[in-house]
Amino acid sequence: MPITLSSARATPSDARAFENIVAGAMTAAGMTPLSLTDCLHKIQDYGARRHFNRNEPIFVQGEPANQVYRLISGSVRLCRYTPDGRRSVMDFLFAGDLLGFVEGAHQPAAAEAVSDVTLVAYPRQCFERLAANNAGVRTGLVRHLSRSLEGAQQHLMVLGCQNGKERMASFLLRLADPMDLVCGDRLDLVMGRQDIADHLGLTIETVSRVLATLRELGAILIPNSHQIVLRDIAALRALCAQS
Amino acid sequence: MPITLSSARATPSDARAFENIVAGAMTAAGMTPLSLTDCLHKIQDYGARRHFNRNEPIFVQGEPANQVYRLISGSVRLCRYTPDGRRSVMDFLFAGDLLGFVEGAHQPAAAEAVSDVTLVAYPRQCFERLAANNAGVRTGLVRHLSRSLEGAQQHLMVLGCQNGKERMASFLLRLADPMDLVCGDRLDLVMGRQDIADHLGLTIETVSRVLATLRELGAILIPNSHQIVLRDIAALRALCAQS
DNA sequence: CGAAGTCTTGAATTCTATCAATAGGGGTGG
DNA sequence: CCACCCCTATTGATAGAATTCAAGACTTCG
Structure with a gap:
């Protein structure tokens, strides 16, 4: 069930309604193509609003990927598990972020609620139909994938080249990134130490120690x-x- | 200069020829949409065939991204540099692989010839025009980006969870992946030890030692x-x- | 053949993981 | 409201893995 942008397959009856709404929104916006996020946002009432408690799985690694998601509130960790139980937290996602836009038939990674989460889930077929008929959505999909790839590569640099202190500094600055930084800004760490450790390729003890070191250095x-x-x-x- | 799939901007005169050829190829193939690679392959005579010597840069990090590439022969490393000179080799590319399909205006990573390289370069505008009018190309672009992201995430797992021996085993198996594996198969390492080290987040000495260990274990x-x-x-x- | 570059091996150091114990925090139930 | 308990985080001591520094061997190429 790949994300085919062109196939004219059978779709649920909702799909046509989706397109009309988006088309209307686009023309109303004066020909400025909407971003993928905006598109999904405009039609979010047609998706299923769902809630997940802390640490609850949103989807598990390997399950059929037949929905796409837009995060309304809360935060999510995207992670992979090895057969012997090791875990890698590929990324953290926050309000407004997109989730589940994969090409293959199955989820290559798991998504779990770091805090209580509210999101909107759309049937994948609906999204594919939307994309097939809407150039803005296609552009948005390409942009979303490109940015995800960009982020993954930046994190590869962190894991490949940096030591513990540097990794933690990178992590804190990335978390703060959306806000324009001023010294003294307070940062909420919604994720636990184990999540941070599995994200930075360290142990929980090293995370603690590195944070203590940064404090002793006067950085935090x-x-x-x-x-x-x-x-x-x-x-x-x-x-x-x-x- | 983002990869806009919908904008109707001015394009070089070659673009129309591209589209006709691809359209012909697609209908001839019986409505099976061509992959992105196949599309570029069919029109490769319209791109500029270029040659690079070992260690020569194909493009550098930060330079304007106004071409896309298809690798004909040889191998390429895709890498990022930090200001203080550290290097991360994000990936190795081989004959048939695609290169330079980024969304932003500038190359987020550098591409360098690991061995002597022959490739075909297409003006980015031509590709964008091609994509705007050809659903198969768009599908192919999404697939290419998805696979790149998938590969990056798998490598994140390697760097985040595995020790030296495990990283090397992963690397060797990935290199061998295209061939169906039989014990005794001989693998060509076109890249040097430093390239492998920067790919696996190790030093050149550790790479040597880990290989020696795998030999002593009888694995290689x-x-x-x-x-x-x-x-x-x-x-x-x-x-x-x-x- | 010589020289430069690349690879391997050794010894000492540094960084991180591991094992273990303690401290703190948040929620529940008395 | 407080006490208790569970979960999470911190801190210490030790062990292990990878880096660093250094020397020597092998390739490759002029």
């Missing part, structure tokens, strides 16, 4: 284990110096 | 530094056991 404050104050952003930037 | 033979005989494939598979 740790008011509690779920909050970090970025005390010296220049120092953090210097640590993770990567292009 | 090393007739010379550019060839590896896969002596015990089951042992290699057991080492890199990842789903």
